[in-house]
Amino acid sequence: MSRDIRPSEERIWADIEALSEITDSALPGWTRQALTQADVDGRHRVRESMQQAGMETWIDTAGNVIGVLAGTAGGGRQLMLGSHTDTVEGGGRFDGVSGVVGAIEVVRALREADRRLRHDLVVVDFFSEEPNRFGLSCVGSRAMTGTLGHDTLGWTDSAGVAFGEVLPTAGIDPARVGEAVWDFSKVTAFLELHVEQGPHLEELGTQIGLVETITGVSRFRALFNGQSDHAGTTPMSRRHDAGCAAAGTVLAVERIASGQRDAKGTVGTLTFTPEAVNVVTQRAEMRGEFRSPDGTWLRHAEESLTRAAATEATGRGVTADVEWSTRQEPAGLSGGLLGTVADAVDGLGLSRSTLYSGAEHDAAVLARRVPTAMLFVPSRDGRSHCAEEFTDPAGITAGVAALAQSVLRVDAAEGTTS
Incomplete structure (x- = not known):
């Protein structure tokens, strides 16, 4: 029994x-x-x-x-x-x-x-x-x-x-x-x-x-390419700093995600090349994600971040490429x-x-x-x-x-x- x-x-x-x-x-x-x-x-x-x-x-x-x-x-x-x-x-x-x-x-x-x-x-x-x-x-x-x-x-x-x-x-x-x-x-x-x-x-x-x-989850990799220059002799107005473009995009992730109640936005990695305090960053790479139970909002977040990265890059004479590696509804x-x-x-x-x-x-x-x-x-x-x-x-x-x-x-x- x-x-x-x-x-x-x-x-x-x-x-x-x-x-x-x-x-x-x-x-x-x-x-x-x-x-x-x-x-x-x-x-x-x-x-x-x-x-x-x-x-x-x-x-x-x-x-x-x-x-x-x-x-x-x-x-x-x-x-x-x-x-x-x-x-x-x-x-x-x-x-x-x-x-x-x-x-x-x-x-x-x-x-x-x-x-x-x-x-x-x-x-x-x-x-x-x-x-x-x-x-x-x-x-x-x-x-x-x-x-x-x-x-x-x-x-x-x-x-x-x-x-x-x-x-x-x-x-x-x-x-x-x-x-x-x-x-x-x-x-x-x-x-x-x-x-x-x-x-x-x-x-x-x-x-x-x-x-x-x-x-839902949308994960991205953003690549920024600028120009390597001497940090002590290159005027701020003449720099093409990929690191600054990436940093501005990190803050954009926070700003975008803060606009929706249940949304989350996170940047997990950010790397600069070369890794030197006396050289203007030539290349920067960041990886992150957005999360939300609203699939429509995720598409909005993807479009908003792509625009933000382009804006941060263009203003500094830097190129930006945002790739969306994972899209899970x-x-x-x-x-x-x-x-x-x-x-x-x-x-x-x-x-x-x-x-x-x-x-x-x-x-x-x-x-x-x-x-x-x-x-x-x-x-x-x-x-x-x-x-x-x-x-x-x-x-x-x-x-x-x-x-x-x-x-x-x-x-x-x-x-x-x-």
Whole structure:
């Protein structure tokens, strides 16, 4: 006779701690960036956890770690759960990790309670969700959905090295990435558990956040070319300073993003060439992004920044070239699936609220292929992408319980569980 589904806080915390030990000790926080040995080791650790939980496992040709718990329907419909375990430099222990560990714990709890789903339960640790040094993000989920363009293999980092050249260091054959496409016609739903990475749930005193929309993202690289001259002898009126043109454009990003309530604008890197205090900058490069749940506003921001860069450059006799490397439209998640998750949360007696996510997620990519829902759990002080990132273990466990009950309800809607 089956028992109640009871996720183990102790097991969840042990898994998070085990992954936190796999980090680049030369960098701050918990750093496990994609395309590094730490990330390779972390993904193999996840696969071991999946195997120990009783799943059939493999790593696909795009680096995604996949585990499957077979259902009673014999290879028919599928439910998919997952997130990512790569981090930003100096990141925390919970971003993405909580969703992967939580999905594996759902499998453990189901087996421990002797509950069988009709659906096959598929758990995925997606490769390179965080933006890597090539400006690419959600690489694994894009590959699974067939939306990772072949041209991305030629994208280069600041040293001129191509993305395709470094994939073998992560155990990925660039010629076979396209083989990772998944048949989503068999997938009934995708559910992702994640830490909020913002302050709203904590401010509201809410245990679970139900995500209605995931932000759109537009990323850019701006190149400014001026003229190198002696800093001590060239009059200010005769300079063609690429650095000043770039600096003015940085401020334009802030100004543009401040004009819309839910918008965000960030410049992440700014480099000058030559790097010398006594030489007028000949070349400057900046990389940044805009985010908003409003796709129309993102197009406005792109046009505004391109004009601003041209204005800053022209006034100084400098050329400007703005390239938009990533355009991801806002993703609305499934209202019907969200209702099912809300019922599961209410059934557990947990408090909930709805919100939109300003962070990028694999769920936004999958939402364009299959009904998708996201569950958030609170982040202490809203901190994330930093060493101070923290979510209470009990809070994560509550999220895993809600995830498990959501799985049961979705599975039951297509047939009974046993």
